[in-house]
Amino acid sequence: MTELILMAHVLFGVACLIASVWIFVEALHASETNQARIRKMSLAAAVFMWLAFCIAGYWYVVFYKVDKAIILKGPWPFAHSFFMETKEHLVILLLLLVTYLPIAASNNLVANQDARRVVLWVSGMIALMALMMEGEGAIIAMGVKVALLVK
Amino acid sequence: MENTSVSKYTVSFGLSLALTSVINALLVVAKEKSPSVMAGLQKLTGHHWVSHSAIVLFLFAAFGWIFARANGGRGIQLTTNTLIRTLVSGVVIGGLVIMGFYLIGD
Numbered sequence: 086m087t088e089l090i091l092m093a094h095v096l097f098g099v100a101c102l103i104a105s106v107w108i109f110v111e112a113l114h115a116s117e118t119n120q121a122r123i124r125k126m127s128l129a130a131a132v133f134m135w136l137a138f139c140i141a142g143y144w145y146v147v148f149y150k151v152d153k154a155i156i157l158k159g160p161w162p163f164a165h166s167f168f169m170e171t172k173e174h175l176v177i178l179l180l181l182l183v184t185y186l187p188i189a190a191s192n193n194l195v196a197n198q199d200a201r202r203v204v205l206w207v208s209g210m211i212a213l214m215a216l217m218m219e220g221e222g223a224i225i226a227m228g229v230k231v232a233l234l235v236k
Numbered sequence: 237m238e239n240t241s242v243s244k245y246t247v248s249f250g251l252s253l254a255l256t257s258v259i260n261a262l263l264v265v266a267k268e269k270s271p272s273v274m275a276g277l278q279k280l281t282g283h284h285w286v287s288h289s290a291i292v293l294f295l296f297a298a299f300g301w302i303f304a305r306a307n308g309g310r311g312i313q314l315t316t317n318t319l320i321r322t323l324v325s326g327v328v329i330g331g332l333v334i335m336g337f338y339l340i341g342d
Contacts, residue, residue: 142285142286142289145285146283146285146286166338167338167339170338171334171335171338173285174260174261174264174288174334175331175334175335177260177288177289177292177293178257178260178327178330178331180289180293181253181256181257181260181292181293181296182253182327184296185249185250185253188243188245188246188249189242189246189250191243191245191246192242192243192246197241197242199241199242199316200241200242200243200246200316202316202320203242203246203250203316203319203320203323206320206323206324207323210324210327214331
Protein backbone atom coordinates (compact mmCIF):
# COMPACT_ATOMS: atom_id res chain seq x y z
CA MET A 86 0.00 0.00 0.00
CA THR A 87 2.78 2.46 0.92
CA GLU A 88 4.49 1.69 -2.40
CA LEU A 89 1.29 2.59 -4.27
CA ILE A 90 1.04 5.87 -2.38
CA LEU A 91 4.66 6.69 -3.23
CA MET A 92 4.20 5.75 -6.89
CA ALA A 93 1.06 7.90 -7.16
CA HIS A 94 3.02 10.80 -5.66
CA VAL A 95 5.79 10.42 -8.25
CA LEU A 96 3.25 9.93 -11.07
CA PHE A 97 1.44 13.20 -10.32
CA GLY A 98 4.76 15.00 -9.80
CA VAL A 99 5.94 13.89 -13.25
CA ALA A 100 2.55 14.85 -14.73
CA CYS A 101 3.00 18.35 -13.28
CA LEU A 102 6.53 18.52 -14.73
CA ILE A 103 5.30 17.48 -18.21
CA ALA A 104 2.38 19.93 -18.02
CA SER A 105 4.69 22.82 -17.09
CA VAL A 106 7.06 22.09 -20.00
CA TRP A 107 3.99 21.83 -22.27
CA ILE A 108 2.78 25.26 -21.06
CA PHE A 109 6.26 26.78 -21.52
CA VAL A 110 6.43 25.63 -25.15
CA GLU A 111 2.81 26.64 -25.89
CA ALA A 112 3.36 30.08 -24.29
CA LEU A 113 6.38 30.64 -26.55
CA HIS A 114 3.98 30.29 -29.49
CA ALA A 115 0.83 31.74 -27.88
CA SER A 116 -1.98 32.33 -30.36
CA GLU A 117 -5.78 32.37 -30.51
CA THR A 118 -5.75 28.64 -31.23
CA ASN A 119 -3.73 27.52 -28.19
CA GLN A 120 -4.65 30.11 -25.53
CA ALA A 121 -7.55 28.05 -24.13
CA ARG A 122 -5.29 24.98 -24.06
CA ILE A 123 -2.60 26.89 -22.11
CA ARG A 124 -5.20 27.85 -19.49
CA LYS A 125 -6.53 24.29 -19.24
CA MET A 126 -2.99 22.88 -18.95
CA SER A 127 -2.07 25.41 -16.26
CA LEU A 128 -5.09 24.26 -14.25
CA ALA A 129 -4.10 20.64 -14.89
CA ALA A 130 -0.54 21.35 -13.66
CA ALA A 131 -1.98 22.86 -10.47
CA VAL A 132 -4.31 19.89 -9.90
CA PHE A 133 -1.46 17.39 -10.52
CA MET A 134 0.82 19.17 -8.07
CA TRP A 135 -1.86 19.49 -5.38
CA LEU A 136 -2.55 15.75 -5.71
CA ALA A 137 1.19 14.95 -5.55
CA PHE A 138 1.55 17.24 -2.51
CA CYS A 139 -1.43 15.82 -0.58
CA ILE A 140 -0.49 12.20 -1.30
CA ALA A 141 3.15 12.83 -0.36
CA GLY A 142 2.08 14.75 2.73
CA TYR A 143 -0.05 11.82 3.91
CA TRP A 144 2.82 9.40 3.30
CA TYR A 145 5.35 11.69 5.01
CA VAL A 146 3.23 12.21 8.13
CA VAL A 147 2.09 8.59 8.50
CA PHE A 148 4.86 6.36 7.10
CA TYR A 149 8.12 8.27 6.66
CA LYS A 150 9.41 7.84 10.24
CA VAL A 151 10.27 4.19 9.48
CA ASP A 152 12.30 5.13 6.38
CA LYS A 153 13.92 8.00 8.25
CA ALA A 154 15.22 5.66 10.97
CA ILE A 155 16.59 3.29 8.30
CA ILE A 156 18.28 6.13 6.35
CA LEU A 157 19.91 7.63 9.46
CA LYS A 158 21.46 4.26 10.41
CA GLY A 159 22.76 3.68 6.88
CA PRO A 160 25.74 5.01 4.90
CA TRP A 161 23.73 7.89 3.35
CA PRO A 162 22.30 9.83 6.34
CA PHE A 163 22.40 12.99 4.17
CA ALA A 164 19.52 11.48 2.15
CA HIS A 165 17.38 12.55 5.11
CA SER A 166 19.36 15.35 6.79
CA PHE A 167 19.78 17.35 3.58
CA PHE A 168 17.65 15.96 0.76
CA MET A 169 14.45 15.11 2.64
CA GLU A 170 14.65 18.20 4.85
CA THR A 171 15.06 20.51 1.84
CA LYS A 172 12.52 18.62 -0.28
CA GLU A 173 9.72 18.87 2.28
CA HIS A 174 10.14 22.66 2.43
CA LEU A 175 11.09 23.47 -1.19
CA VAL A 176 7.99 21.62 -2.36
CA ILE A 177 5.89 24.32 -0.68
CA LEU A 178 7.49 26.86 -3.07
CA LEU A 179 6.59 24.59 -5.96
CA LEU A 180 3.00 24.38 -4.71
CA LEU A 181 2.80 28.19 -4.53
CA LEU A 182 4.15 28.49 -8.10
CA VAL A 183 1.66 26.02 -9.59
CA THR A 184 -1.19 27.67 -7.69
CA TYR A 185 -0.13 31.01 -9.18
CA LEU A 186 0.25 29.68 -12.74
CA PRO A 187 -3.51 29.64 -13.63
CA ILE A 188 -3.76 33.25 -12.37
CA ALA A 189 -0.90 34.32 -14.67
CA ALA A 190 -2.35 32.29 -17.57
CA SER A 191 -5.76 33.98 -17.21
CA ASN A 192 -4.35 37.12 -18.91
CA ASN A 193 -4.64 37.59 -22.65
CA LEU A 194 -1.42 35.85 -23.70
CA VAL A 195 -1.92 36.54 -27.40
CA ALA A 196 -2.17 40.33 -27.17
CA ASN A 197 -0.08 40.80 -24.05
CA GLN A 198 3.62 40.01 -24.34
CA ASP A 199 4.23 40.94 -20.68
CA ALA A 200 1.69 38.38 -19.48
CA ARG A 201 3.35 35.79 -21.73
CA ARG A 202 6.73 36.55 -20.10
CA VAL A 203 5.25 36.00 -16.62
CA VAL A 204 3.83 32.62 -17.72
CA LEU A 205 7.18 31.64 -19.27
CA TRP A 206 9.11 32.49 -16.09
CA VAL A 207 6.63 30.74 -13.79
CA SER A 208 6.27 27.58 -15.91
CA GLY A 209 10.05 27.47 -16.38
CA MET A 210 10.64 27.68 -12.63
CA ILE A 211 7.99 24.99 -12.04
CA ALA A 212 9.69 22.65 -14.52
CA LEU A 213 13.13 23.15 -12.93
CA MET A 214 11.84 22.77 -9.37
CA ALA A 215 9.75 19.72 -10.24
CA LEU A 216 12.84 18.13 -11.83
CA MET A 217 14.81 18.95 -8.68
CA MET A 218 12.10 17.37 -6.50
CA GLU A 219 12.19 14.20 -8.61
CA GLY A 220 15.99 14.06 -8.18
CA GLU A 221 15.77 14.58 -4.43
CA GLY A 222 13.10 11.89 -4.20
CA ALA A 223 15.39 9.46 -6.04
CA ILE A 224 18.26 10.18 -3.62
CA ILE A 225 15.96 9.65 -0.60
CA ALA A 226 14.80 6.29 -2.04
CA MET A 227 18.45 5.38 -2.67
CA GLY A 228 19.26 6.31 0.94
CA VAL A 229 16.80 3.65 2.13
CA LYS A 230 18.11 1.12 -0.38
CA VAL A 231 21.81 1.46 0.51
CA ALA A 232 20.94 1.31 4.21
CA LEU A 233 19.05 -1.96 3.71
CA LEU A 234 21.83 -3.39 1.51
CA VAL A 235 24.49 -3.05 4.22
CA LYS A 236 22.32 -4.79 6.85
CA MET B 237 5.26 54.34 -11.20
CA GLU B 238 4.26 52.88 -14.53
CA ASN B 239 1.02 50.93 -14.84
CA THR B 240 1.35 47.20 -15.33
CA SER B 241 -0.17 45.55 -18.35
CA VAL B 242 -1.08 42.35 -16.52
CA SER B 243 -4.14 41.87 -14.29
CA LYS B 244 -4.14 43.12 -10.71
CA TYR B 245 -4.38 39.54 -9.45
CA THR B 246 -1.29 38.57 -11.45
CA VAL B 247 0.62 41.37 -9.69
CA SER B 248 -0.88 40.90 -6.22
CA PHE B 249 -0.49 37.12 -6.09
CA GLY B 250 2.93 37.36 -7.76
CA LEU B 251 4.12 39.67 -4.99
CA SER B 252 2.46 37.46 -2.41
CA LEU B 253 4.31 34.45 -3.86
CA ALA B 254 7.67 36.25 -3.54
CA LEU B 255 6.92 37.32 0.03
CA THR B 256 5.60 33.96 1.23
CA SER B 257 8.57 32.16 -0.37
CA VAL B 258 10.89 34.14 1.89
CA ILE B 259 8.58 33.70 4.91
CA ASN B 260 8.55 29.94 4.22
CA ALA B 261 12.36 29.89 4.43
CA LEU B 262 12.43 32.04 7.59
CA LEU B 263 9.86 29.74 9.21
CA VAL B 264 12.15 26.77 8.45
CA VAL B 265 15.06 28.49 10.23
CA ALA B 266 12.84 29.60 13.13
CA LYS B 267 11.36 26.16 13.79
CA GLU B 268 14.70 24.33 13.46
CA LYS B 269 16.48 26.78 15.77
CA SER B 270 13.72 27.37 18.31
CA PRO B 271 12.20 24.37 20.11
CA SER B 272 9.25 26.52 21.20
CA VAL B 273 8.38 27.44 17.59
CA MET B 274 8.66 23.75 16.63
CA ALA B 275 6.47 22.74 19.58
CA GLY B 276 3.90 25.42 18.67
CA LEU B 277 3.71 24.17 15.06
CA GLN B 278 3.48 20.60 16.32
CA LYS B 279 0.62 21.52 18.65
CA LEU B 280 -1.34 23.41 15.99
CA THR B 281 -2.20 20.43 13.75
CA GLY B 282 -0.34 17.49 15.28
CA HIS B 283 2.58 17.72 12.80
CA HIS B 284 5.00 20.62 12.32
CA TRP B 285 5.12 20.24 8.53
CA VAL B 286 1.32 20.27 8.15
CA SER B 287 1.11 23.46 10.26
CA HIS B 288 4.04 24.99 8.37
CA SER B 289 2.42 24.27 4.98
CA ALA B 290 -1.00 25.53 6.12
CA ILE B 291 0.47 28.80 7.45
CA VAL B 292 2.41 29.49 4.24
CA LEU B 293 -0.61 28.71 2.02
CA PHE B 294 -2.86 30.88 4.18
CA LEU B 295 -0.36 33.77 4.00
CA PHE B 296 -0.12 33.40 0.21
CA ALA B 297 -3.91 33.73 -0.12
CA ALA B 298 -4.13 36.52 2.48
CA PHE B 299 -1.31 38.68 1.07
CA GLY B 300 -2.60 38.20 -2.48
CA TRP B 301 -6.06 39.33 -1.40
CA ILE B 302 -4.69 42.32 0.57
CA PHE B 303 -2.36 43.46 -2.25
CA ALA B 304 -5.25 43.26 -4.75
CA ARG B 305 -7.25 45.67 -2.56
CA ALA B 306 -4.50 48.30 -2.27
CA ASN B 307 -4.84 51.67 -4.08
CA GLY B 308 -8.60 51.83 -3.58
CA GLY B 309 -9.18 48.38 -5.07
CA ARG B 310 -6.94 48.86 -8.13
CA GLY B 311 -4.20 46.74 -6.58
CA ILE B 312 -0.47 47.38 -6.27
CA GLN B 313 0.91 49.03 -9.41
CA LEU B 314 4.15 47.54 -10.76
CA THR B 315 5.81 47.17 -14.13
CA THR B 316 5.95 43.59 -15.40
CA ASN B 317 9.77 43.68 -15.27
CA THR B 318 9.64 44.58 -11.57
CA LEU B 319 7.02 41.90 -10.94
CA ILE B 320 9.11 39.21 -12.64
CA ARG B 321 12.31 40.34 -10.87
CA THR B 322 10.56 40.34 -7.47
CA LEU B 323 8.88 36.99 -8.07
CA VAL B 324 12.03 35.21 -9.26
CA SER B 325 14.17 36.81 -6.52
CA GLY B 326 11.70 35.75 -3.82
CA VAL B 327 11.62 32.14 -5.00
CA VAL B 328 15.41 31.95 -5.49
CA ILE B 329 16.17 33.59 -2.11
CA GLY B 330 13.63 31.35 -0.36
CA GLY B 331 15.13 28.25 -2.00
CA LEU B 332 18.74 29.24 -1.28
CA VAL B 333 18.02 30.03 2.39
CA ILE B 334 16.45 26.58 2.85
CA MET B 335 19.29 24.74 1.07
CA GLY B 336 21.98 26.87 2.73
CA PHE B 337 20.46 26.30 6.16
CA TYR B 338 20.42 22.50 5.86
CA LEU B 339 23.85 22.52 4.21
CA ILE B 340 25.73 24.65 6.75
CA GLY B 341 23.39 26.09 9.35
CA ASP B 342 21.69 23.04 10.85
